[in-house]
Amino acid sequence: MNLILLKENDFTSPGRVTIRGRRFTHIQTVHRAAVGDQLTAGLINNKMGTATVTHLTPSSIEMDVTLDQDPPPALDLTLVMALPRPKMLKRILQTVTSLGVKRIYLVNTWRVEKGFWSSPVLEQESLEEHITLGLEQAKDTIMPQVFLRRLFTPFVKEELETLSRDTLKLVAHPKGGRVCPCHPGQPITLAMGPEGGFIDREVETFERLGFENVSLGERILRLETAVPVLISRLFT
């Protein structure tokens, strides 16, 4: 937790917060904060700055906060990802959030196991939990939006064209065409398949919408490795 992510209802008066629960425990056991210490804090979807500890009880911490800095820039990327298995999804949400992704579409594809859609990880509260960990890690305050799309065809037909307009459209595919370009310097829509990849018909659907089929080279990477590798390649 490199930043303490605050919510509106943490504020007891303007510029003063009281924190309990998970964040309090972390501040107490990891930061080992004492009265007078300064920590990095930020308000969800708002500015960040410093929090100065003013009071400690066995179950809460009170801090005076000054929020005067902008969060780090976001990536101009829309990530369209076949729904990964729940355990991997947790880590990937945290990873892509820490990297600065702000728009994530989790979509169904032929090779997504149907059972994944009933996972409790997809509940709003759980999605927010893993996103929060990513923001706290990377010192960011802007919550990414996660959209669940259980039907591939309507998503592609009714939404994808609009949301990818005026972006560089890429579909990552192990059997892809040319190797993924390096830092093309424009907004990007990146589609990533499930374990086992998109089926040919799905790749063709993307191609009809103007997506270019790109690979990462000879090596086949797990989704959770491929995602940071591709984002690094596209945005550094």
Add this chain to the structure above:
Amino acid sequence: MNLILLKENDFTSPGRVTIRGRRFTHIQTVHRAAVGDQLTAGLINNKMGTATVTHLTPSSIEMDVTLDQDPPPALDLTLVMALPRPKMLKRILQTVTSLGVKRIYLVNTWRVEKGFWSSPVLEQESLEEHITLGLEQAKDTIMPQVFLRRLFTPFVKEELETLSRDTLKLVAHPKGGRVCPCHPGQPITLAMGPEGGFIDREVETFERLGFENVSLGERILRLETAVPVLISRLFT
């Protein structure tokens, strides 16, 4: 398992193997292989090619193998990494192996929890298990070497200078100097700190050996995200 990694003792005669256990179960339940099917296979530290299923029993599979292709190129990188917590180490070993890293030094630093060194993950058999998963994932056969160095100072004084000679020497540090360079096109030695980072004295030790202190920008990433991001940045 995109490649079936064979050992010398899988061979029952030249060009013929019998597989049992984990790999057999995977071939049976995931690949759902039948007699006549062709799979990708490779011999540890040797060539790769195809394996044709010739016989199936309830507990074993027999295949004829032709190994005539070179494994994918390795990265010319020596990774010096503060020993991560065991659960993360498993994933990182798999990740860096899949990316083509072949030399990994796991070292002690001030902020490494001492208990990590007694983890069963560090036993040879366990290291090989996670490395194997990385090779099977990426379709590679060359086992990386993992070196355990429980004492920071002797490692740095007696080994690091020699092993990093004639390479670009980088130490990743969130409070680092310039942002990490992109694909410098030369052999690299990359040092990565533990959760919480190297302490200043350790960074200075690296700097005295000619390591340049580089950062990944404003965002602080978990080690398991920073590793693929940095490798992608340095080698693509």
